[in-house]
Amino acid sequence: MRVTENEETPATQRTRYRVxxxxxxxxxxxxxxxxxxxxxxxxxxxxxxxxxxxxxxxxSVTGDAITRPVNxxxxxxxxxxxxxxxxxxxxxxxxxxxxxxxxxxxxxxxxHAHAHDHGHDHGHLHSHDAGSGPWWKTPKARLTLASGLALxxxxxxxRLVPSVESWAFLLAMAVGLVPxxxxxxxxxxxGTPFSIEMLMTVAAIGAVVIxxxxxxxxxxxxxxxxxxLEGVAAGRARASIQGLISLVxxxxxxxxxxxxxxxxxxxxxxxxxxxxxxxxxxxxDGVILSGDSALDEAPVTGESVxxxxxxxxxxxxxxxxxxxxxxxxxxxxAKDNTIARVVRLVEEAQESKAPTERFIxxxxxxxxxxxxxxxxxxxxxxxxxxxxxxxxWIYKGLAVLLIGCPCALVISTPAAIAAGLSNxxxxxxxxKGGAVxxxxxxxxxxxxxxxxxxxxxxxxxxxIVAAGGSEEEVLADAAALETGSSHPLAKAIxxxxxxxxxxxxxxxxxxxxxxxGVRGRSNGxxxxxxxxxxxxxxxxxxxxxxxxxxxxxxxTVSVLLVDGRLSGLLxxxxxxxxxxxxxxxxxxxxxxxxxxxxxxxxxxxxxxxxSLGVEPHAELLPEDKQRIVRExxxxxxxxxxxxxxxxxxxxxxxxxxxxxxxxxxxxxxETADAAALxxxxxxxxxxxxxxxxxxxxxxxxxGLALxxxxxxxxTTVVGITGxxxxxxxxxxxxxxVTANALRLLSxxx
Numbered sequence: 001m002r003v004t005e006n007e008e009t010p011a012t013q014r015t016r017y018r019v020x021x022x023x024x025x026x027x028x029x030x031x032x033x034x035x036x037x038x039x040x041x042x043x044x045x046x047x048x049x050x051x052x053x054x055x056x057x058x059x060s061v062t063g064d065a066i067t068r069p070v071n072x073x074x075x076x077x078x079x080x081x082x083x084x085x086x087x088x089x090x091x092x093x094x095x096x097x098x099x100x101x102x103x104x105x106x107x108x109x110x111x112h113a114h115a116h117d118h119g120h121d122h123g124h125l126h127s128h129d130a131g132s133g134p135w136w137k138t139p140k141a142r143l144t145l146a147s148g149l150a151l152x153x154x155x156x157x158x159r160l161v162p163s164v165e166s167w168a169f170l171l172a173m174a175v176g177l178v179p180x181x182x183x184x185x186x187x188x189x190x191g192t193p194f195s196i197e198m199l200m201t202v203a204a205i206g207a208v209v210i211x212x213x214x215x216x217x218x219x220x221x222x223x224x225x226x227x228x229l230e231g232v233a234a235g236r237a238r239a240s241i242q243g244l245i246s247l248v249x250x251x252x253x254x255x256x257x258x259x260x261x262x263x264x265x266x267x268x269x270x271x272x273x274x275x276x277x278x279x280x281x282x283x284x285d286g287v288i289l290s291g292d293s294a295l296d297e298a299p300v301t302g303e304s305v306x307x308x309x310x311x312x313x314x315x316x317x318x319x320x321x322x323x324x325x326x327x328x329x330x331x332x333x334a335k336d337n338t339i340a341r342v343v344r345l346v347e348e349a350q351e352s353k354a355p356t357e358r359f360i361x362x363x364x365x366x367x368x369x370x371x372x373x374x375x376x377x378x379x380x381x382x383x384x385x386x387x388x389x390x391x392x393w394i395y396k397g398l399a400v401l402l403i404g405c406p407c408a409l410v411i412s413t414p415a416a417i418a419a420g421l422s423n424x425x426x427x428x429x430x431x432k433g434g435a436v437x438x439x440x441x442x443x444x445x446x447x448x449x450x451x452x453x454x455x456x457x458x459x460x461x462x463x464i465v466a467a468g469g470s471e472e473e474v475l476a477d478a479a480a481l482e483t484g485s486s487h488p489l490a491k492a493i494x495x496x497x498x499x500x501x502x503x504x505x506x507x508x509x510x511x512x513x514x515x516x517g518v519r520g521r522s523n524g525x526x527x528x529x530x531x532x533x534x535x536x537x538x539x540x541x542x543x544x545x546x547x548x549x550x551x552x553x554x555x556t557v558s559v560l561l562v563d564g565r566l567s568g569l570l571x572x573x574x575x576x577x578x579x580x581x582x583x584x585x586x587x588x589x590x591x592x593x594x595x596x597x598x599x600x601x602x603x604x605x606x607x608x609x610x611s612l613g614v615e616p617h618a619e620l621l622p623e624d625k626q627r628i629v630r631e632x633x634x635x636x637x638x639x640x641x642x643x644x645x646x647x648x649x650x651x652x653x654x655x656x657x658x659x660x661x662x663x664x665x666x667x668x669x670e671t672a673d674a675a676a677l678x679x680x681x682x683x684x685x686x687x688x689x690x691x692x693x694x695x696x697x698x699x700x701x702x703g704l705a706l707x708x709x710x711x712x713x714x715t716t717v718v719g720i721t722g723x724x725x726x727x728x729x730x731x732x733x734x735x736x737v738t739a740n741a742l743r744l745l746s747x748x749x
Contacts, residue, residue: 012042015063016054018078019070021140023048023230026196026410027075029361034069034190041066048414050347054083069190074183076139135232144224147176151221158214166213173217176224177204194368196405200727203398207723210391219402219727226731230407230738247318248339252283255327266334276326281318285337286328288313293324342425342677354434356698357413364406371404378717395723399716402726403709408733412701415741420694423745428677429687436673439657441691442638446587446684447629447651449643450598450605453661454612454681455574459488461496462555463571465546474568475500478560480507480522481529489556492572517558528561529570535559538566554607573604576612583681584612590688597625597641597651625651642676642684659684690747697744701737708733 022028028046031053035044040061046053055066067077135141150172158165177200184197200223207216252268253260253275260275265283268274273289276282282295294306297319306322309315315328317337334340379397382388417434424431431437448454464471479497482490483506497504507520507527517530532539532547538561539547547557547569555571577583584594595615598605605618617628625641629651632639641648641655644662652658658672661679676683712729715721 011058012056013059014054014056014083015066015080016052016083017067017070017080019046019051019053019075020078020138021075021231022046022051023227023411026364026407029364029410030073030187030190030192030195031070031075033192034073034187035066037191038065038069047347048411048418052347072186073190074179074186135228138228138231140224140228140231143176143179144221144228147172147221147224150175151217154217169213169217170208173204173208173213173220176217176220177201180220180223194372196407199368199372199401199405203401203723206394206398206401210394212395212723215723219723222724222727222731226727226734229731229735230411245339245343247281248334248337249281249283253277268330268334270330270333272330274328274330276321276328278321278323278325280321282315282321282328284317284328284330284334285332286315286330288315289327289329291324291326293326294322296320296322342430348432354413354417354438356438356695357417357434360410360413360702364410367409368404368406371406372401375401375404392719396716396719399721399723399726400713402723403712403716403729405730407730408705408708408737409702411734412705412737412741413698415738416694416697416701416744419741419744420690420697423747424687424690427686427748429683429690430675430677431687431691432673436657437691437694439638439691440640440674440687441695443592443640443657443688445593445595445632445637446640446642447595447597447625447632447655448614448681449625449648449661450596450600450608451574452644453642453679454580454596454614455576455608457574459492459556459572459574461492461570462573462575463550463569465543465569465571467543467566467568469567471568472500472502474560474570476502476504477522477527477562477567478529478558478570479504481510481518481520481527483507485518489558489572493558493570526563529558530561532557532559535561535566538564543569552603552607554601554604573607576608577679577681580681581612583683583685584614586682586685587688588613590685590692592685592688597628622648622650626654629654640684659687690744693747694744697741701740704736704740705733708736 019031022031028048031046032044035041035053035055038061040058041055042058043056044053053070057066063080066080070077151169154165154168154172157168161168180197181201184195184201187193187195187197200220204216204220207213207219248265250265251262252265254263254268255273255275268284272284274283274286278293288309288311290311292308292310294308295315296306297316314331315326316339317332317334318339332338375397377397378400379394382393383390413434417437420437421431421434424437431440451457461475464474466474475493475497478493479502482493483504485491485494494504505522507522510518510520513519513528513530513534516534517528519526519528521527532544532551536544539559543566547559550557550569550571553571553573555573558570558572560567560570587594593615595617596605596609596612597617597620599620599622600618602616602618605616609616617624620628625648629639629641633654633656639655640657640659641651642659642661643652644660652660652672657674660672660675662675662677674687676687708729712721712726716726
């Protein structure tokens with residue numbers, strides 16, 4: 001079941017724009033309010049962390065009609081990128097895609113955020129930002145510098161010619177205040193009368209009226225400095241995830257007609273063959289056609305040890321080729337490679353609002369007008385009722401007006417959420433939205449699937465029991481029979497033989513024994529690999545007991561017969577992942593209970609569960625897994641379900657948070673609320689830890705924002721602090737809150 005805000009009708013289309021100049025949540029609020037007043041615009045979603053706005057509108061609405069109100073507010077917009085038109089949207093819904101991950105949390109049922117946009121969406125949007133460049137070249141930086149120079153000049157003129165001092169400061173103030181006032185008026189016309197720019201303009205003009213011109217000029221300059229610092233901090237958060245894109249090289253060596261030529265990586269089509277030299281970064285996802293090399297996947301997966309890969313292995317864009325040349329067939333275009341998909345999913349996750357963020361937004365809508373009322377009362381009541389000096393109390397009222405700016409409060413949550421999501425994405429922990437990130441920290445129980453989640457999903461040879469000869473001979477004979485077979489147990493035997501360094505010669509005259517096993521000939525001997533039941537009459541009482549013990553450990557046993565006599569036993573089992581026990585223990589330390597829900601037989605499930613210290617529930621159908629999740633929730637538990645995203649779909653949907661284990665596959669990325677891309681059990685505990693740290697950061701931010709305001713409110717009314725400390729309090733709080741949120745970018749579990 002999915003919940004989206006405004007399901008698009010076939011008569012709408014979605015366009016995404018890059019917007020520069022946004023540095024806090026109130027910027028987003030102004031843009032949303034302005035665009036919702038434009039006829040033909042149905043929905044607006046603005047993401048400050050991404051620097052984007054996504055507009056759902058009628059096809060008759062022109063790009064200019066969308067960008068003009070935004071530009072009037074003082075922001076710069078890049079060219080629009082269409083995400084879907086009528087036809088695309090119809091297909092979009094038929095295929096059950098949202099195209100966005102605007103998740104309203106579990107409070108409206110389970111909103112599964114499907115965040116995988118179409119391949120045709122916004123590829124080139126990742127590569128540039130409207131008006132991007134170094135921060136000191138931005139319009140905000142130029143205005144701040146001009147205001148600062150004007151302030152310095154006014155100070156010098158005032159010292160040299162005292163008679164014109166107030167006029168010098170008035171002109172200096174106008175340098176900074178005129179652009180601020182224009183933005184305030186534009187915001188007021190667009191439906192946001194209580195913007196920070198309006199509070200700033202009123203306070204500055206009021207200060208001039210009561211004769212505090214010098215102070216008003218300093219306040220305007222400090223306000224611009226604060227805005228600039230906010231922009232730099234917000235840009236850092238944005239760059240953290242955009243930095244992933246720079247991992248993919250701009251060019252690739254394309255093979256064409258027997259020659260190689262350098263082409264843009266963005267032009268590579270699926271099926272193209274590229275040459276990757278030692279030391280080069282891969283320009284695309286693909287499959288190795290020829291060559292063998294150690295690949296450093298740390299930039300993409302965080303794995304510290306290079307992986308050896310050869311013909312037929314899958315490789316990812318952004319990884320570094322080690323010591324051998326590789327020919328790679330491209331399997332995804334630039335817009336759909338692993339890194340582009342992860343960036344796209346994180347961007348969309350950051351567009352969705354967390355419950356805390358939605359509460360803060362609602363709170364700030366009442367908070368700012370409330371501050372204006374309080375400031376007015378502070379300015380008017382003491383002189384009217386207590387005979388106070390008008391000038392003194394109007395000054396205090398103006399200071400209260402500046403203290404009340406909600407910037408720090410509004411950015412406290414999205415800054416932390418964006419940093420948390422970005423940090424997770426860089427470590428392969430993909431969480432689709434703030435609601436998911438919040439919910440993870442409150443989990444009390446994790447229900448794991450077994451096969452492919454707690455275990456590797458493929459059997460391994462665990463025991464070899466030789467009846468007469470050596471264990472190597474038993475393994476070599478079994479491998480000779482299984483050469484060429486694709487059966488999972490056959491693959492396990494062949495893998496064990498390869499690990500042991502055995503030279504295996506395929507058996508001849510091989511064939512299946514219906515319901516029993518396989519047979520063949522090797523070196524003039526008749527070989528048979530059969531089930532214990534088929535060889536029951538060849539097993540001694542001691543050997544039959546050994547088979548029973550191995551079966552009791554959840555292992556599958558095969559019996560090798562040579563010329564009709566027992567040669568040995570091979571036991572196989574789908575073993576737990578190497579990190580599974582550590583991952584379960586990490587959850588235990590976090591106070592979270594783990595249990596296993598699997599469709600596998602009870603004996604195997606019990607053996608694996610005992611080795612990991614989890615509670616097993618076996619022989620379950622998909623609906624049984626869902627029932628167990630519902631029962632846990634009925635007892636007041638908050639449940640995360642971890643599975644492979646296909647047969648676990650009902651349980652993933654029912655859980656408070658569904659987590660897919662996968663190696664970056666479409667299913668893993670799309671099915672659940674979150675995905676552990678590196679398929680490590682420990683990643684679940686890492687997600688919970690990141691969530692709890694993010695929520696703690698948000699609480700710190702809200703405390704900082706409101707605490708500083710409360711302190712300065714009291715000191716202003718008492719008469720200790722004035723206008724410029726008030727604006728410093730606001731700016732300082734915003735910068736502190738953003739800097740505190742940015743600490744999450746460097747957190748490692």
